[in-house]
Amino acid sequence: MTNAATNGRRRNPKMSEVIARELATHIVEAGLAPGSVLPTEREMIESFAVGRATIREALRLLETRNVITIRPGPGGGPVVRRPRPCDLGEALSLILQFEDASLDDVMEARRALEPMIARLAAERISDAEIEVLDETVRLIEASPEDPEVFHEQNRTFHSTLCRAAHSVVLEVFLDSLASVADGVSGGVTYSPRRYLAAARMHATIVTALRARDGAAAEQAMREHMDETRAYWHKKYRDLASRPVVWRG
Amino acid sequence: MTNAATNGRRRNPKMSEVIARELATHIVEAGLAPGSVLPTEREMIESFAVGRATIREALRLLETRNVITIRPGPGGGPVVRRPRPCDLGEALSLILQFEDASLDDVMEARRALEPMIARLAAERISDAEIEVLDETVRLIEASPEDPEVFHEQNRTFHSTLCRAAHSVVLEVFLDSLASVADGVSGGVTYSPRRYLAAARMHATIVTALRARDGAAAEQAMREHMDETRAYWHKKYRDLASRPVVWRG
Numbered sequence: 001m002t003n004a005a006t007n008g009r010r011r012n013p014k015m016s017e018v019i020a021r022e023l024a025t026h027i028v029e030a031g032l033a034p035g036s037v038l039p040t041e042r043e044m045i046e047s048f049a050v051g052r053a054t055i056r057e058a059l060r061l062l063e064t065r066n067v068i069t070i071r072p073g074p075g076g077g078p079v080v081r082r083p084r085p086c087d088l089g090e091a092l093s094l095i096l097q098f099e100d101a102s103l104d105d106v107m108e109a110r111r112a113l114e115p116m117i118a119r120l121a122a123e124r125i126s127d128a129e130i131e132v133l134d135e136t137v138r139l140i141e142a143s144p145e146d147p148e149v150f151h152e153q154n155r156t157f158h159s160t161l162c163r164a165a166h167s168v169v170l171e172v173f174l175d176s177l178a179s180v181a182d183g184v185s186g187g188v189t190y191s192p193r194r195y196l197a198a199a200r201m202h203a204t205i206v207t208a209l210r211a212r213d214g215a216a217a218e219q220a221m222r223e224h225m226d227e228t229r230a231y232w233h234k235k236y237r238d239l240a241s242r243p244v245v246w247r248g
Numbered sequence: 249m250t251n252a253a254t255n256g257r258r259r260n261p262k263m264s265e266v267i268a269r270e271l272a273t274h275i276v277e278a279g280l281a282p283g284s285v286l287p288t289e290r291e292m293i294e295s296f297a298v299g300r301a302t303i304r305e306a307l308r309l310l311e312t313r314n315v316i317t318i319r320p321g322p323g324g325g326p327v328v329r330r331p332r333p334c335d336l337g338e339a340l341s342l343i344l345q346f347e348d349a350s351l352d353d354v355m356e357a358r359r360a361l362e363p364m365i366a367r368l369a370a371e372r373i374s375d376a377e378i379e380v381l382d383e384t385v386r387l388i389e390a391s392p393e394d395p396e397v398f399h400e401q402n403r404t405f406h407s408t409l410c411r412a413a414h415s416v417v418l419e420v421f422l423d424s425l426a427s428v429a430d431g432v433s434g435g436v437t438y439s440p441r442r443y444l445a446a447a448r449m450h451a452t453i454v455t456a457l458r459a460r461d462g463a464a465a466e467q468a469m470r471e472h473m474d475e476t477r478a479y480w481h482k483k484y485r486d487l488a489s490r491p492v493v494w495r496g
């Protein structure tokens with residue numbers, strides 16, 4: 001049984017939850033890739049020595065948590081899916097709807113996290129990753145009139161930086177913030193001048209990263225975030241106050 | 249229909265998901281408290297003009313997301329629960345288990361977030377909240393030999409500071425980190441000397457907050473986190489490398 005399952009401070013878990021956790025741990029430890037076929041319901045009933053209702057409840061729980069999908073029909077059954085970092089965005093959007101949070105609250109959290117990411121990345125980023133960042137700046141500068149180029153390169157810039165920080169938890173948090181923000185603000189575009197200004201700020205951050213200067217990278221990112229927020233508040237006040245809604 | 253539901257970039261939602269979202273929005277907008285009784289399954293079938301299976305699927309989805317509970321038996325039915333910030337910890341622990349994260353990864357994220365919280369709190373904390381923080385320091389100093397006093401006052405210190413930052417998203421993140429960390433490390437105690445050292449660091453943070461000095465509060469919190477981590481790595485290496493396991 002897992003560490004979490006035996007933690008005395010929690011309520012007694014139901015048998016279906018214990019089985020769900022064992023199956024999740026099995027998938028992780030055996031390194032099963034998405035698409036891997038799991039034993040059938042019948043086989044699980046036998047190997048866990050429990051009733052059909054308990055196995056169904058365990059599989060259902062794993063399905064609602066995106067650990068597996070259940071293929072319908074004859075020859076169907078449980079198949080590995082694996083939860084993804086962006087799945088947290090769904091759970092986050094639900095809680096934030098109940099907490100009356102706005103897009104501005106989401107952006108404030110990003111404003112707090114990104115400078116920390118830049119600081120950590122400065123110590124850990126590889127030369128190859130710095131080249132990727134540099135390329136995103138060049139591509140935006142080459143086509144400042146194209147919102148699609150900006151959005152793709154902006155996303156690559158921030159996700160590359162995030163991976164370079166080697167902090168799996170912060171990466172999951174930022175992924176979930178990005179997915180909540182996209183759900184609220186999706187489709188907004190800005191001017192070429194704005195895109196060039198963002199590229200220049202990105203270039204300043206890259207310079208600090210290249211110098212492995214964590215404090216400077218943090219500071220440059222904070223200025224980038226503050227500046228973006230000020231712009232946003234001036235031009236898109238209504239967007240900032242939009243409520244977060246569960247994406248279901 | 250909600251903004252998120254009409255966002256063109258997402259797959260077409262199932263009818264049960266649309267209904268689940270409408271029910272969630274209704275609960276938020278009507279301000280229904282936990283325990284409020286929702287319409288029966290039969291009434292929902294009529295008002296949404298869909299079949300029983302669709303309503304059941306919608307209610308089931310809301311139940312797995314902690315929005316409602318379903319009271320069994322005659323006279324039972326859907327009752328409001330409302331998802332809580334700490335519910336994110338469950339979703340987070342699942343994703344982190346699949347990402348092979350350790351307690352150290354969780355603590356690193358906390359180390360990144362807490363200084364930001366201290367910085368924001370310095371601008372926004374009330375005098376009454378500063379008094380609460382002060383009191384936690386005094387209580388630890390008065391009973392440094394009592395781990396329970398330390399753990400309770402330490403929790404109050406960090407949660408009060410977090411609320412004082414008025415950042416709902418960061419609060420949800422820190423709550424979820426705390427619940428994941430508790431699940432992995434629950435029950436570890438330290439020495440009175442250690443508790444006194446923590447209280448002294450808390451006192452330094454309170455001094456910075458009282459001066460409304462964001463940079464100093466951030467720096468003091470960072471030192472507190474760095475120091476705690478160094479101690480931990482020296483004395484509890486095995487604990488730091490413990491894997492995060494889904495709490496189901």
